[in-house]
Amino acid sequence: DGGITQSPKYLFRKEGQNVTLSCEQNLNHDAMYWYRQDPGQGLRLIYYSQIVNDFQKGDIAEGYSVSREKKESFPLTVTSAQKNPTAFYLCASERGNSYNEQFFGPGTRLTVL
Amino acid sequence: AQSVTQPDIHITVSEGASLELRCNYSYGATPYLFWYVQSPGQGLQLLLKYFSGDTLVQGIKGFEAEFKRSQSSFNLRKPSVHWSDAAEYFCAVSAAGGTSYGKLTFGQGTILTVHP
Numbered sequence: 199d200g201g202i203t204q205s206p207k208y209l210f211r212k213e214g215q216n217v218t219l220s221c222e223q224n225l226n227h228d229a230m231y232w233y234r235q236d237p238g239q240g241l242r243l244i245y246y247s248q249i250v251n252d253f254q255k256g257d258i259a260e261g262y263s264v265s266r267e268k269k270e271s272f273p274l275t276v277t278s279a280q281k282n283p284t285a286f287y288l289c290a291s292e293r294g295n296s297y298n299e300q301f302f303g304p305g306t307r308l309t310v311l
Numbered sequence: 312a313q314s315v316t317q318p319d320i321h322i323t324v325s326e327g328a329s330l331e332l333r334c335n336y337s338y339g340a341t342p343y344l345f346w347y348v349q350s351p352g353q354g355l356q357l358l359l360k361y362f363s364g365d366t367l368v369q370g371i372k373g374f375e376a377e378f379k380r381s382q383s384s385f386n387l388r389k390p391s392v393h394w395s396d397a398a399e400y401f402c403a404v405s406a407a408g409g410t411s412y413g414k415l416t417f418g419q420g421t422i423l424t425v426h427p
Contacts, residue, residue: 238420243414
């Protein structure tokens, strides 16, 4: 079945450590997105990529980094520079000419202790 | 810049009652509008979408939404709510407004509680 997978489901890290969240899709979509979700704030865009080896900052990119070496994969690194990294992180993908309809993965809950 | 407002943070309805979730948007061009649903700890599932044409759109799980340009609204409705509809609902508008890729702007979400 085609879809988006995110791993792990739950992630715990100590303060000051970098951590990488995985996002893989087998939908053959060109564009991929990372969102952060906090209670009562909806989803906020961190980074997005429309093509391999290219990506753009979203609204809250500070303290995060990404790479897009393969079409199927768009990992997100939460660095120690991110002031409040504890949140629910959602990855999404979008095919071309779809009026921006995005498909979402199941999410990763990151807790920094 | 585009924005989306969901005025109701939390709505409680009885099972079998009708439901309307409000969504207002601000966007200069013709909007592309979406409603997503999220169960606790899960990802988002697309309920329905509006691109053009008939302003009343049908979605999955018996939901529908009506686009009203004059009111800048895209309210979600269901005639009879089931206990399994309890979830958080998000309205979103496309920033690209076209066939190119673009980010979605989301509302803050409305939490729906269903009483038996």
